[in-house]
Each structure stands twice: as C-alpha cells, then as structure tokens.
Amino acid sequence: WSKAENNWNQVCNGGLIVGALAVAETDPTYAQDFVPLALQNMPVALKNYAPDGLWYEGPAYWSYATEYLVYGMAALQSALGTMGNLEKSAGLDKTGLVPMICTSPNYGFLNFADAGENSKSDASKAFFYLAKIYNNANISNYAHEVIKSRNLLAQPHHVLWYQAPTTTIPTRDLDTYFKGKVEVVTMRSAWNDPNALWLGVKGGVNSSEHSHLDLGNFELEAGGVRWARDLGSDDYNLPGYWTMGVGGQRWAYYRLNSFSHNVPLLGNKNQYELAKANFIETNLNTATPSAVLDLTEAYRDFSSKSTRKISMIENRKAFLIEDTHTLTKNTEVAWGMTTANQIELLKGGKAILRNSTITTRTLEAEIITPVGAEFTVESATQKAPEKLNTGNSRLMLRLPNQTREIKIVVKLTPKMS
Numbered sequence: 001w002s003k004a005e006n007n008w009n010q011v012c013n014g015g016l017i018v019g020a021l022a023v024a025e026t027d028p029t030y031a032q033d034f035v036p037l038a039l040q041n042m043p044v045a046l047k048n049y050a051p052d053g054l055w056y057e058g059p060a061y062w063s064y065a066t067e068y069l070v071y072g073m074a075a076l077q078s079a080l081g082t083m084g085n086l087e088k089s090a091g092l093d094k095t096g097l098v099p100m101i102c103t104s105p106n107y108g109f110l111n112f113a114d115a116g117e118n119s120k121s122d123a124s125k126a127f128f129y130l131a132k133i134y135n136n137a138n139i140s141n142y143a144h145e146v147i148k149s150r151n152l153l154a155q156p157h158h159v160l161w162y163q164a165p166t167t168t169i170p171t172r173d174l175d176t177y178f179k180g181k182v183e184v185v186t187m188r189s190a191w192n193d194p195n196a197l198w199l200g201v202k203g204g205v206n207s208s209e210h211s212h213l214d215l216g217n218f219e220l221e222a223g224g225v226r227w228a229r230d231l232g233s234d235d236y237n238l239p240g241y242w243t244m245g246v247g248g249q250r251w252a253y254y255r256l257n258s259f260s261h262n263v264p265l266l267g268n269k270n271q272y273e274l275a276k277a278n279f280i281e282t283n284l285n286t287a288t289p290s291a292v293l294d295l296t297e298a299y300r301d302f303s304s305k306s307t308r309k310i311s312m313i314e315n316r317k318a319f320l321i322e323d324t325h326t327l328t329k330n331t332e333v334a335w336g337m338t339t340a341n342q343i344e345l346l347k348g349g350k351a352i353l354r355n356s357t358i359t360t361r362t363l364e365a366e367i368i369t370p371v372g373a374e375f376t377v378e379s380a381t382q383k384a385p386e387k388l389n390t391g392n393s394r395l396m397l398r399l400p401n402q403t404r405e406i407k408i409v410v411k412l413t414p415k416m417s
Helices: 007-022 028-049 059-080 095-101 126-133 137-149 156-160
Strands: 176-178 184-188 198-202 218-222 225-228 264-266 276-283 290-294 303-313 318-327 331-339 342-346 350-354 361-369 376-379 393-402 405-416
Touching: 007 028, 007 059, 028 059, 059 095, 059 126, 095 126, 095 137, 095 176, 126 137, 126 156, 184 303, 198 303, 218 361, 218 405, 225 361, 225 405, 264 303, 264 318, 318 331, 331 405, 342 376, 393 405
Parallel strands: none
Antiparallel strands: 176 184, 184 198, 198 218, 218 225, 225 331, 264 331, 276 290, 290 303, 303 318, 318 405, 331 393, 342 350, 350 361, 361 405, 376 393
C-alpha cells in the first residue's frame, strides 16, 4: 500500500500522517520517521488526479481516497504550517468539482468502477477544505446544495473547514471532458433542475483497480429517472473477484463483465481485458454537443476500427448513440442497455421505457440504423452467490452474421407529460 496507485495510498499514508502528528509532542520519532516517507510515497497515487481531477476508481472511491488525503494535508498544515507541497499535485485544484459534474440532477453518481448500486453523492468532508485552499466557491456551494437537497446532517469536518455559500453562483459548464487514466464525458441540459437530461460516458482502461469491462458505457437520467444504468459492484468476497487480467475470474461475474453494461457486444464476448479507449473527438458546450470514443482495442478480435459517438440533439432534449464497426470476420454485433424500468416493444424498431413510480415519465428508444431492425428484451437476472439484479432487464438489438462495416444508430428521447 505504501507506494500503491490506488486509494490505499491516500488512506494509509494520510492516516499515518494524522496519527504520527497527533502524538508528536510525546513521541516525536513517529512523525520524524513516517511523515517524510508518506510525503515521498503519496505522489505515486496523486498523479492519477491529473490533469483534470477525475479519480480513476470512480466517483464513489473519490470520497474515500480524497478525504484521507485531505485529513493528511490538514494535519500537516495545522501542525507544521505546510502541506508538504501535496497541494501542488496536478489536477488536485480541480478534483473538488468532479463529484458535482459526475453526478446526475438527482445526485446519482456516474456509477463506473466498483461503486455501490444506486450510489449517490454525499456532502464529502473534503469539499469545504478543497474549496478553502483553492479558493473555489463552486466546490463549497455544491456541498451546501447537497446538504440541503438531500436533507443530510452536517458533520464535524463541515464545521471545522466551513465555507459560507456565495450569493453569486460561479458559472458551470453544461458539458465536461475529463482526461487521465480513465476518461469521462458528461452532458446535461441544465443545472439545478431535477428534471434535466444528463448523460455520462466512460473511456480509459479495462485493467485498473476496480475496473469493469465497460469501455463506452453510458448512463442516462432524465425527468428524475435513471433510464440507462450501471448495476455497480458485486460481493468483494466472491472467489477470484480480484483476479484481473486476460482470462481473470473477475470477468466471469455479470456485474463486472461487458454483458451487464451499456456497451457494444461483438461475437457475444467480453471486451478485451487490457483494452484502452480514448476520446478522439469532443465538441462540447455547443448547441449539439458530441464526443467520439475509439473502442478499437476493446473489440480487436472482431474489428479493425470501432467507434462510439454520443450526441445531445434537438436543443438538448434527446440523445443519439452511433456505433460504427469495421469487421474483420463474420460475427454478431449487438447493442445493449440495462434498465430497471418497464420495457414495451413496438414494431418499427421502437421501445417505450416506463417508470413504475414516476408514471408521467417515459423514454422512447428508436433504432434509426439499420432500417428494419427490432429491439428485444433480455433478463439481467443472475443466480446466487452473485447479486440477483431483480427488477433489471436489458433492451437489446442483435444483428447476426454481420460483415465489413456495420453502423448502429439509436435515438433516446425522454418524454415528460
């Protein structure tokens, strides 16, 4: 853990800093030994905040890793008058904005990596401290917003590092592209509107800690309903849960492999376990924002070029998902989306998703290309000891025996009546 790139680096080194400094008056040897080592080792992990602040283990693990980092920084600052230059780590000045941007209008996380099912943004203890040292009211204003909107109790750290809300809210972009080990693009129709449209799509690597085989996965919310979802983590104690790499047992589990995610499926197989995917084109904060993700490595056994383009269209009232594959062999090509909503199939390549609680909200899915193709519905249910996924299903489009270039275009239109 001492030189790990994952959250254990901040958790353990940050904890050691706090503990050593807490007893430094009576037992100075601990601080003399541990603080220099911790300051030497923490940048190994902190480099993963660069360049834009996104934590590669997902928004849920962002809180765990970043809070322990902040504990360490605050202890150094109060006891020694310096943060040991940790505050100068690239991307750290922006990281307090990540949970806000990677959270839907109803505070549901973009649930990639081993986030818990239905994970929501809380008022992280780190927010006020980061807002203070980087003089960024957007971070502290978001903390106040979450506490009020989710009716959360303030914590002692909120008092300790308190930042008052500002009357003038700084500008927030509707769309954001995060670079780094994991890449993410988010788009939304508005801020501070619980019915706004919101979508996040993920690139990066399939081989990092807590990763799933989910390059190109998207999650979509509108009208207060999560229409396209990521099921999240499974039981960490399942046999081989942490056996990753090519052929790793981790990928036999439904929630971790490609078959549960909102990604293309070629040859009815998982994505390549060591694949990387980068956004090769972004056109954001425009009337029709879009982003193109190169998925070629993920499907290298079946395709010489694979891309996914996601656009927000019709004055930010609908989404267009465009997948293009240049196939190298005859294979089945599939498009899938996981949802906890009811699905009604209609002739002509359409489906209507309905929420059982918010009955005035629907989502229309329409196959634009190929003409004549039809949706089907498949179960997402699994057997114990895996999580059962009760109430979830898959909206699917399967095209058998495809050759050469194939393009799938699906339009997703939320309806609010």
